[in-house]
Structure formats: structure tokens, C-alpha cells
Amino acid sequence: MCYGNGLQFSRSQMAKSNAHPTLSQVARKAGVGTTTVSRVINGGDRVSPKTLAHVRRVIETLGYMPNQAARTLKGHRTKTIGLVVPSIADPFFSSCAEAVQAIARANDSLLIVTVTGNEPSNDLDNLDVLIRHRVDGLIIVPADSQNHALRDLLERVAIPVVSIDRPVGNSSITSVVADNLRGAMTATQHLIDHGYKRIVCLTGESGLYTIRERMNGYRKSIEAAHLTPIFDTSVKDYHSAELAIRKLLDSANPPDAIFALKNSTTIYAFEALQKFNVAVPETIALLGFDDFELASTVRPSISVIQQPVDEIGKKAAEILFEQLYAGDKSSPASSKQPRQIKLKTCLIQRNSCGCTPANS
Amino acid sequence: MCYGNGLQFSRSQMAKSNAHPTLSQVARKAGVGTTTVSRVINGGDRVSPKTLAHVRRVIETLGYMPNQAARTLKGHRTKTIGLVVPSIADPFFSSCAEAVQAIARANDSLLIVTVTGNEPSNDLDNLDVLIRHRVDGLIIVPADSQNHALRDLLERVAIPVVSIDRPVGNSSITSVVADNLRGAMTATQHLIDHGYKRIVCLTGESGLYTIRERMNGYRKSIEAAHLTPIFDTSVKDYHSAELAIRKLLDSANPPDAIFALKNSTTIYAFEALQKFNVAVPETIALLGFDDFELASTVRPSISVIQQPVDEIGKKAAEILFEQLYAGDKSSPASSKQPRQIKLKTCLIQRNSCGCTPANS
DNA sequence: CTGTTAGCGCTTTCAC
DNA sequence: GTGAAAGCGCTAACAG
DSSP states (O other), rough: OOOOOOSSSHHHHHHHHHOOOOHHHHHHHSSOEEEEEHHHTTTTTSSSSHHHHHHHHHHHHHOOOOOOHHHHHHTOEEEEEEEEEEESHHHHHHHHHHOOOOHHHTTOOEEEEEOEEEEEEEHHHHHHHHHHTTEEEEEEOSSTOOHHHHHHHHHSSSSSSEESSSTTTSSSEEEEEOOOHHHHHHHHHHHHHHTTTOOEEEOOOOSSSSHHHHHHHHHHHHHHOOOEEEEEOOOOOOHHHHHHHHHHHHSOOOOOOEEESSSSHHOOOOOOOOHTTTTTTTTTTTEEEEEOGGGSSSSSOOOEEOOOOOOOOHHHHHHHHHHHHHHHHHHHHHHHHOSSSEEEEEEOOOTTTTTOEEEE | OOOSOOOTTOOHHHHHSSOOHHHHHEEEEEHHHHHHHHHHTTTTTTTHHHHHHHHHHHHHTOOOOOOOOHHHHHTTOOOEEEEEOOOOSSSHHHHHHHHHHHHHHHHHHHEEEOOOOOOOHHHHHHHHHHHHHHEEEEEEESSTTOOOOHHHHHHHHSOEEEESSSSSTTOOOOOEEEEEHHHHHHHHHHHHHOOOOOOOOOOSSSSSHHHHHHHHHHHHHHHHHHOOEEOOOOOHHHHHHHHHHHHHHHHOOOEEEEEEESHHEEEEHHHHHTTOOOOOOTEEEEEEEEEOOOGTTSOOOOOEEEEHHHHHHHHHHHHHHHHHHHHOOOOGOOOOGGEEEEEEEEEOOOTTOOOTTTTO
């Protein structure tokens, strides 16, 4: 059990020797002071070229890597930011995460990801851990937009926070979201322009901020056209979708178009329609909110409202770092930031709504 | 600018006061020693119920949260693990990440995610940062399985490492991968059993370990059946897929089946086949490696070899923590771990291969 | 049960 | 240019 370090090391030091060498070990071996080594690993200013080269060689030999925890303790940043999302497997959030990660990396920071499963209590737990780890900033998709405890904690925290996809209660926290209302209005209006009169809105779980906004958008356009809004909130999975579609089909006055408010709902509806051999868009047209990978591959291809996914993650991260750097000098100056950023959505015309774009 | 802390605080201490209170501030305010507070936040053993309650109240009042960096510095774990993947947006890796995150969380640890874009040099950079942050363990998808520098770094690092999806060079690093070879054999054999004679293998980018394994599996089954292996490595995107399919169709002896070795290739091929109005599976059958969300929704539904995605992430994380805990007592005991774990794949029979399963 | 004390590895005045 | 020394916030002996 001898590590060949000679007699000058105590037992505890020996135990460490196969782990990470420390700055002072480097200093000793290089025959310089710790200050010098510190300077070397921080750019090498104010160090003679000769010493610099020498110290660098020793660092290389020992495989020395600075301990971030020690730096943090000296009051520096942890160089980490936290991302709290409902799920990483969800394409929407994983794309956001990818964009956030890229910006973090560009700012020399790491991304810590935690997932809530849309469980409000997890929001708080996750934040707690993240704060203990002293992340420099936080990007969060609040499971419950209205949670008071969450808002209070976030307001109190001394670090920049920005929410994505959904805003946080009525707080001053900057949020970056898609313009769900306008997107849904555009979608609905498009269906109306096609001449459809009985447009059913399939909401999926209707508790979320995004869904409520989209419902409002739908209602607004429908009412502006003097049509009747028809909501169906029953779709939760494929089975319930099949039931809902069946019921719609069998009703006295079946719909001529469906507007689905979320990805999975769109797909379930599409599958049910397919199963019942309903001609899309001839008998019933379909338009979904949120694009997905094979929307253009299935037949008919599915028209959707596309959210600027990457843009959301990117923008949020950029704002976060802006606030972070602003905090260096003038904390109160951050109030010039807009409180809520709504990014434009985009109607992708494919076949399911009745359009016949060139490239299909 | 007075925070009501009285005169005993220096200017620098005041600057801190709007950030995070420290353990000793809690101790002072509670009128106890730092040890006691430390004990309280670590479970409260060996503290009188009365003191315990009192200290807890002070902690609550001050909104105190222990500083993980300080703990780390005392030699404790950082309670973080690092995950290095080619991309988070990719469904395969995001699902793995989700599984890893869950296990990490169950072990009271956070997940730091970095992405390489399959760029070997990024592997090293990312590891470097992660190690500086002293993650307790590492799960990595090596961009280049054969990279020496990577292997050396990984072998040298004093923390548990497990690779997923691809092994690391010829190293002793535990890896958790799908049984690509056997999966490809099963797929190919299935096509052979259907009676197809000219089965083309569309590889996509063929440099990756997984693809090579799958190519070997294909070749093995093909040769065992005394057929001729036909590889096409030209598919990189939809455009090249269209070209490849066109060429295949126009050849003197067109294929009667296609085995696509990766997700995107399968989809591109499917789209090209669709575009050229080739009847699938009647004229040409199609089977893909790796399942994807709408594989069962498109018409015909696409048969695939499914990888145990969650299982891979879960297993890898579990092994990682096992090694982590094992390291507590007996470092060399970890050698009883199997070096390479291959998880079974599963043939999902849908329509594109010529099958007619009940539920379609 | 409780407090004192000595660092963990690093940065940072402040002298030389 | 360079180094000595003082902590950052916390835990863990080691006394009481």
C-alpha cells in the first residue's frame, strides 16, 4: 500500500495521492509559490515566460486540474446553470435543453438538468438542490404557473431566473414563451378560411398555461367568425382519443375540422381518424399545435403551428447570461429587461388542413 | 444600505448579506456552535430536541441553505454525475438521459449534461470541465471509440466511468450497449425468412461502432443463408437517400428488401420509396434498426429492431452508483463487475417487412 | 449533548 | 516577477 511518495506524507495525504493533485503540490514540485501556480492556471499574466513554461510542464506531468469547488468557495461563480423541465425525453424540452446547453457552453458554464414530471412539489425540491449547489442562474419550466411558494422562492433567490414555455405566476421573472394565443388564432383562422364551419378543439389536459392560451386563441378566432366554439377536453391517450373521435363522428352534426392543441393529441386524433377510415382532410380536416418529426412523412402530411423551439431555449439562456453579467456591476439595472418575451409561431401548411403545398 | 446586522460586520460581509447566509451566521444568531448547526442540517443526531428545534427555526428564518462547494472541499462528494452525449435533442440520447437523471436523483445526485456533436475533440474538452467540477462519476457516449487520449484520460481518472451505446477502445471501462450484432442478425434473418433474396443494407454514416456492429450482424446472417451482402453507405440525408433508392430501382437486379441501420436512414428511405410509389412491402420490404415514435402510425407501419433505450440509461447509472459506493470501502473489489453489458434488442413486427400483425 | 479548532484547495491582498 | 498568509463555508476530530 505504498504509493512511493516518500516519508513526508501523512496517511491521509497518501490516500489522496491517487486522486487529484492540488495546486500546492504543483507549487512544491515546481519549486514556486502557490500564487505563481494560481497565476499560471489563470492565464499566466505577471509570470516570467520561463517560470510559466516550467510550471505548465509540472502541471502536465502531474495531470493537475483545478478544483472548481475551491474556486467557488472563494466567492467565484460555480460556472453552472440549472434547467428544470417536466421531462427530458419530450422532444420540445430536449430541443430547448440542447439550445440552452450550447449557450451555456459558449459562456463557459455547465448545464445541470433536473426533471419534475410536471409535479409542482418537484419544482420546489429541484430548486432547493440546485440552489444548494449554487448554480449561477436558473431556467425553469414551472410545473404550476400559479404556485405561490415557487414564485416566492424564485423572487427571493439572489440569482437570475428566467422561465420558458410558461410564465411564473404574477412575478417579475422574465419569461420566454411561444405566442400561443396568436398561434392558435392563426391556426383557427386558417381552418375558417378553408371554409370549415364546425371546428372542434381537442385540448388534451387543459390545466397548463400553454393549453389555456391556445384555447383562448381558438375561441377568439371562432367567435370573431360568428361560429360556435366546441371544446373536447377528454383526450388523454390513444384510447380516449378513439372514443372522442367516435363520438364526434356519430353525433348529429359531425365536425368538418379538428384543431388539436398539442402534439400527442394531434397524433392520437390522426390515428383514430385513420382507424375509422375518415378521409383527411376531405371529410374532416386536421391541424395541430406543435410540429413533430414525421408530420410531413405521414399521409396525409399534417399541417401544424410550429413553435420556435430552439429560439426559446437560446433566447432564454442569452437573457440569463445577460442578467448574470449585468449583476456584476449594477444589480438594479436589470429592470430594463422586458418581462415577457413572446416568440412568433409559424403555420406550416401541409395536407391535413386541405392545403396542397408544392413539395408534397 | 443598512441590513440591520449591526456594527460587527465589515463591508465585505455586508455585501454578502443579501446573498446566502452561512452556517456560522446561523450559529451566531442561534447562540450555538457551528458544530451543532452542522449536526442539525445533517440529520440532527446528537442534538437535544430543544436545540434542534431552535436551530431549525433560525435556519428557516434566515433561509439558510448549505453551500455544496464548501462540503465538497471537505472531501465529500459533489453529488453530481456527468453525462456526455453526442446530442440531447436526439430521442435515443434524451431517453437515456431521462433514465440516468432518474437514477441520479434517487441517489441524491444531480445530472450535468454536456454534448459533443460526435466531435472527438469535444469529448476531451467536456471531460476536462467535468473533472474540474469533480463530478462523482461519468457516463459517456464516446464520439470516437478508438480515441487513445480519451481512453487514457478515462483510465486515469479516479472516478467510476461507464460508457453507453458504444464501448471505449480496448479499455477496462464498463460499457452498457444494445446487442447490435445480434439485433442486426435477427433483423436480417427475419427478412430472409420472408423469402427476400436481394436484401440491401443501407448503413448511413458507417464510422460508428454501432453501425459497424450492425453491418457485421447483417453480413453474418446473409452469408449464413448463402446470399450476397449488398451495402450502400451513401445515405446521409433525404437527398442522398432519394438518389440511392433511385439507383437501386433502376439497376438490373433491384432489391426486394432494404435493411436500414439507423433511424434517420430508415425514414429517408421510407420517404423516397413513398415518393417513387414503390409498394412496401410488396415490391420492396423495409426494416429499420432503432424504433421511433411514429413508426407504427405511418402507412405501412414500419418494422424495426427496438433497442432497450431506458434500460441502457438505467443500467448504466445503476452500475455507476454501485461502483461509486463500492469505492467507499474496497476499491479493487470493483473488478468483479462484468466489463461489457449487452442488452437484448427486440424485433417489432409491423407491416413494412411483410408481416401482418393483429393490431394493425 | 455541545463547542473549539484545524484544515479542504484555491484566490488575493500586500509586501518584497 | 514572486511569495506568505488570510480566509471562503463547511465538517470532523477532539476535548469538555
